[in-house]
Amino acid sequence: MFEVKGNIWIEGPNGTLIGFGRMKLLANIQKFGSISEAARSMNMSYRQAWESVDAMNKESRKALVTTSSGGVGGGGAKITEEGVRILRSFNELQERFDKFKEHETGQLEL
Amino acid sequence: MFEVKGNIWIEGPNGTLIGFGRMKLLANIQKFGSISEAARSMNMSYRQAWESVDAMNKESRKALVTTSSGGVGGGGAKITEEGVRILRSFNELQERFDKFKEHETGQLEL
Numbered sequence: 001m002f003e004v005k006g007n008i009w010i011e012g013p014n015g016t017l018i019g020f021g022r023m024k025l026l027a028n029i030q031k032f033g034s035i036s037e038a039a040r041s042m043n044m045s046y047r048q049a050w051e052s053v054d055a056m057n058k059e060s061r062k063a064l065v066t067t068s069s070g071g072v073g074g075g076g077a078k079i080t081e082e083g084v085r086i087l088r089s090f091n092e093l094q095e096r097f098d099k100f101k102e103h104e105t106g107q108l109e110l
Numbered sequence: 111m112f113e114v115k116g117n118i119w120i121e122g123p124n125g126t127l128i129g130f131g132r133m134k135l136l137a138n139i140q141k142f143g144s145i146s147e148a149a150r151s152m153n154m155s156y157r158q159a160w161e162s163v164d165a166m167n168k169e170s171r172k173a174l175v176t177t178s179s180g181g182v183g184g185g186g187a188k189i190t191e192e193g194v195r196i197l198r199s200f201n202e203l204q205e206r207f208d209k210f211k212e213h214e215t216g217q218l219e220l
Binding site: 001002003004005006007008009010011012013017060061086089093096097100101104108109110 | 111112113114115116117118119120121122123127170171196199203206207210211214218219220
């Protein structure tokens with residue numbers, strides 16, 4: 001009946017590096033190879049998706065997403081090695097946090 | 111340089127029972143014996159404090175805060191036994207969560 005809920009994110013010196021929403025966005029960019037398709041799949045505006053990618057790239061030591069324009073297929077977006085690494089790290093952190101919440105919910109005496 | 115941040119709260123069937131802000135509010139009501147003084151000490155409006163107290167009382171099995179009006183001293187607010195119990199429980203949960211974040215921050219490889 002009662003449940004422990006919460007959010008976590010990783011904060012860098014100038015702002016948020018990654019949180020739940022950005023994790024989903026990175027995973028969708030990896031899946032679709034395109035920021036606009038990733039945004040569409042999440043009901044997020046292209047502008048918001050682009051700004052999130054830009055913020056992540058600025059906050060991390062190396063770019064997490066690179067984009068190319070034109071050419072066959074009309075360009076697209078790619079997750080870098082660093083992006084894959086951070087996506088995996090945050091995914092694992094989120095899983096440990098989900099377990100924490102589940103465990104704490106089980107301990108509640110309300 | 112990078113840090114794991116986050117929020118947790120306890121959700122009941124109809125909304126939030128308690129989170130960080132409400133924990134501080136309960137602790138201040140306990141300290142000052144008054145919703146208005148507790149609110150003032152936190153730069154929170156009386157209305158917002160009163161609504162938070164009302165929401166907590168509705169969301170929990172028993173009232174967490176009781177108020178009296180008039181009489182010597184002009185009435186005031188008191189934390190019930192249930193309020194003390196929930197305040198302590200959430201405090202301890204928040205401490206475990208703070209340790210979780212601290213540990214995870216130490217493990218970050220960014």
